[in-house]
Amino acid sequence: MSTFRERLHHLQSLKKSTLCAGIDPDLEKIPACLKDSDNPIFTFCKDIIEKTAPYVIAYKFNFAFFEIYGAQGWETLAALKRLVPDDCLTIADAKRGDIGNSARNYAAAIFDKLGFDAVTVNPYMGADASAPFLAYKDKGVFFLCLTSNPGAADIQLLGADSPLYMHVARLIKEWDTARNCGMVVGATKLAQLEELSQLCPDIPFLIPGVGAQGATTEDVLKSLAGKSALIAASRSILYAGNDSDFASAAADAASEMQSIMAQNHP
Amino acid sequence: MSTFRERLHHLQSLKKSTLCAGIDPDLEKIPACLKDSDNPIFTFCKDIIEKTAPYVIAYKFNFAFFEIYGAQGWETLAALKRLVPDDCLTIADAKRGDIGNSARNYAAAIFDKLGFDAVTVNPYMGADASAPFLAYKDKGVFFLCLTSNPGAADIQLLGADSPLYMHVARLIKEWDTARNCGMVVGATKLAQLEELSQLCPDIPFLIPGVGAQGATTEDVLKSLAGKSALIAASRSILYAGNDSDFASAAADAASEMQSIMAQNHP
Numbered sequence: 001m002s003t004f005r006e007r008l009h010h011l012q013s014l015k016k017s018t019l020c021a022g023i024d025p026d027l028e029k030i031p032a033c034l035k036d037s038d039n040p041i042f043t044f045c046k047d048i049i050e051k052t053a054p055y056v057i058a059y060k061f062n063f064a065f066f067e068i069y070g071a072q073g074w075e076t077l078a079a080l081k082r083l084v085p086d087d088c089l090t091i092a093d094a095k096r097g098d099i100g101n102s103a104r105n106y107a108a109a110i111f112d113k114l115g116f117d118a119v120t121v122n123p124y125m126g127a128d129a130s131a132p133f134l135a136y137k138d139k140g141v142f143f144l145c146l147t148s149n150p151g152a153a154d155i156q157l158l159g160a161d162s163p164l165y166m167h168v169a170r171l172i173k174e175w176d177t178a179r180n181c182g183m184v185v186g187a188t189k190l191a192q193l194e195e196l197s198q199l200c201p202d203i204p205f206l207i208p209g210v211g212a213q214g215a216t217t218e219d220v221l222k223s224l225a226g227k228s229a230l231i232a233a234s235r236s237i238l239y240a241g242n243d244s245d246f247a248s249a250a251a252d253a254a255s256e257m258q259s260i261m262a263q264n265h266p
Numbered sequence: 267m268s269t270f271r272e273r274l275h276h277l278q279s280l281k282k283s284t285l286c287a288g289i290d291p292d293l294e295k296i297p298a299c300l301k302d303s304d305n306p307i308f309t310f311c312k313d314i315i316e317k318t319a320p321y322v323i324a325y326k327f328n329f330a331f332f333e334i335y336g337a338q339g340w341e342t343l344a345a346l347k348r349l350v351p352d353d354c355l356t357i358a359d360a361k362r363g364d365i366g367n368s369a370r371n372y373a374a375a376i377f378d379k380l381g382f383d384a385v386t387v388n389p390y391m392g393a394d395a396s397a398p399f400l401a402y403k404d405k406g407v408f409f410l411c412l413t414s415n416p417g418a419a420d421i422q423l424l425g426a427d428s429p430l431y432m433h434v435a436r437l438i439k440e441w442d443t444a445r446n447c448g449m450v451v452g453a454t455k456l457a458q459l460e461e462l463s464q465l466c467p468d469i470p471f472l473i474p475g476v477g478a479q480g481a482t483t484e485d486v487l488k489s490l491a492g493k494s495a496l497i498a499a500s501r502s503i504l505y506a507g508n509d510s511d512f513a514s515a516a517a518d519a520a521s522e523m524q525s526i527m528a529q530n531h532p
Binding site for chain 1: 290294328330331333334335336337338340341344361363364365366367368369370371374379380386388389390392393394395396399402407410413415416417418419420421422424425427430433434
């Protein structure tokens with residue numbers, strides 16, 4: 001069986017795409033025509049996944065948007081995960097992080113029970129909190145390194161000469177013995193993206209914040225210089241249309257992003 | 267309605283206890299006599315909560331141990347939360363942390379839907395990721411500051427003269443404008459506990475790792491010098507007995523800890 005990283009490389013070449021569609025459905029934003037269906041969130045995401053799959057190499061499910069519905073939300077999440085086609089990876093954007101048996105249970109819930117290909121993990125608790133996730137050698141473990149929100153400055157940017165996120169990146173590089181690490185790196189500043197890319201050339205990046213905070217997809221692809229990455233887009237795809245044509249509108253938005261990626265494909 | 271901090275102070279005086287029982291049920295460790303029941307995890311935790319409640323001022327539910335059972339685990343968690351008596355606080359030990367709408371949904375899932383009194387949050391993403399939790403002014407938000415695991419050294423102890431956890435503690439102090447912050451502080455080193463206690467005298471500590479890693483309950487209480495705190499114990503209570511008397515054994519273990527707390531009550 002291929003590892004997450006091998007599958008990522010393969011799909012990137014095959015589909016000439018680095019697009020990761022974020023699945024974070026908001027009941028208040030989904031088209032009115034769906035609101036009478038039994039499970040509007042499920043129907044909405046199902047249609048979006050079916051239509052966008054040709055352009056996308058990964059779906060990133062944001063757990064917060066499902067946990068808000070309790071046990072039913074967890075069931076919706078599991079059902080949606082199951083219908084993602086084989087030529088797309090699945091990422092549990094759960095930002096978990098705990099020690100010992102807690103981490104083992106979080107990892108088992110996401111990898112064994114739900115069957116996700118990758119997870120996002122918060123590194124604050126260090127190596128022994130990361131190990132239970134990394135024990136899954138064929139999966140992908142994306143550690144938060146440098147996030148794209150203003151609050152990144154509070155902790156991640158500390159240390160003038162050698163900011164904390166660079167230290168975290170070096171730790172992630174150490175933890176990558178099974179070649180199953182990834183890093184979440186915001187697209188806020190291209191110089192930081194380049195710096196991290198040079199430090200960790202083999203570690204795939206998961207990149208949120210493209211478009212919204214300045215850097216364009218072209219800029220980001222250029223500074224990655226061909227390295228393995230997933231560029232995440234959520235609202236620009238999910239809410240591209242707000243009528244009965246929402247899924248086609250989402251596919252058009254995804255296709256447009258994929259075209260840019262294909263043109264900049266190394 | 268009283269705030270979390272007011273209720274904590276009140277219960278601490280009323281019950282002469284700072285005991286927080288950790289609910290992290292492991293199917294492999296619960297008594298064999300329960301294994302044929304419909305939902306052994308529910309029955310086990312229900313009986314433990316009923317018997318230990320007189321000695322305990324808070325129950326801390328570790329989400330990992332419920333998420334491993336998917337939607338059913340989430341239902342068990344919700345059902346157990348509902349049967350905690352009014353004279354005990356409930357803490358969602360979920361270690362969440364994300365930005366914007368994600369954080370808002372995590373906070374709403376835990377506070378509005380499940381009705382917890384407090385939550386544990388990872389501070390790595392900074393102020394804007396913390397704000398949606400802190401918007402619940404009558405709840406408690408325990409930020410990870412200094413954890414009790416070896417991996418704490420990887421990130422939290424960075425910086426020789428002024429370690430990162432001290433910076434995080436100062437941030438938490440800044441974020442405490444509504445007086446609803448708390449801090450997770452491991453009991454690994456008493457000097458650190460004292461240092462943090464002096465820096466943040468008004469912010470309640472949630473303290474794991476007592477006993478297991480050296481410092482005794484008496485030592486910890488002494489270094490807290492009467493400040494508001496919750497001393498967490500999980501396995502020593504949950505698995506005090508492993509036969510049909512498990513709940514009474516748990517109550518005895520909790521009662522013994524509470525006695526020590528009452529003797530050291532300021």
